[in-house]
Amino acid sequence: MLLSSPLRAEITIVNPELRESSDNFIVRAQFSYKLDKRVIGALQNGIQMTFIAEYQIEEVTPLLQFSPPFFHSNREILHGEHSFSLSYRQFNNRYYLISLDNNSHGTYSTIEEAVDRMRLRNDKLTIDKSILDRDKNYQVKIRASLDASSMPGLLKPYIYTPILWPEWKLDSGWHTIPIEALKK
Numbered sequence: 211m212l213l214s215s216p217l218r219a220e221i222t223i224v225n226p227e228l229r230e231s232s233d234n235f236i237v238r239a240q241f242s243y244k245l246d247k248r249v250i251g252a253l254q255n256g257i258q259m260t261f262i263a264e265y266q267i268e269e270v271t272p273l274l275q276f277s278p279p280f281f282h283s284n285r286e287i288l289h290g291e292h293s294f295s296l297s298y299r300q301f302n303n304r305y306y307l308i309s310l311d312n313n314s315h316g317t318y319s320t321i322e323e324a325v326d327r328m329r330l331r332n333d334k335l336t337i338d339k340s341i342l343d344r345d346k347n348y349q350v351k352i353r354a355s356l357d358a359s360s361m362p363g364l365l366k367p368y369i370y371t372p373i374l375w376p377e378w379k380l381d382s383g384w385h386t387i388p389i390e391a392l393k394k
Contacts (some may be wrong), residue, residue: 219246265335356380
């Protein structure tokens with residue numbers, strides 16, 4: 211599951227959900243990371259990688275009948291993220307995973323163990339219902355990606371050319387969940 215074909219690596223969202231309590235909505239998500247042999251090779255050659263899971267809530271603004279879609283923009287209400295830094299230390303043959311949010315860390319003997327830790331379901335975004343207006347429409351958006359801005363300068367040109375270097379195009383894309391319960 212971890213290693214795919216030599217030219218394919220990906221991040222996918224597994225079973226995202228929006229849970230409701232009396233006062234809050236809780237966004238829960240789990241991500242699946244499939245790393246290419248070349249990406250793992252870069253780790254093993256000393257390239258540290260940061261992965262970001264992003265969560266945001268948006269007020270959905272209606273699309274006007276005659277306006278082009280590229281002018282349409284929803285208003286962001288709340289944003290949260292969780293970042294992991296993944297690296298490899300050759301002197302002890304171990305992978306290091308650090309949660310940049312709370313500075314918790316672990317060491318793993320295999321890349322599979324480190325990635326399994328990144329996959330754990332988390333409840334990163336809690337939305338207080340009091341900030342939402344019953345007369346408006348809202349949605350939650352979730353995505354995970356490789357943080358290209360944290361990569362060494364020599365790798366950045368490869369990250370920005372995903373057609374030639376697809377192993378560096380690590381982005382799940384946005385997954386959207388509408389918030390329906392306020393209308394009840």
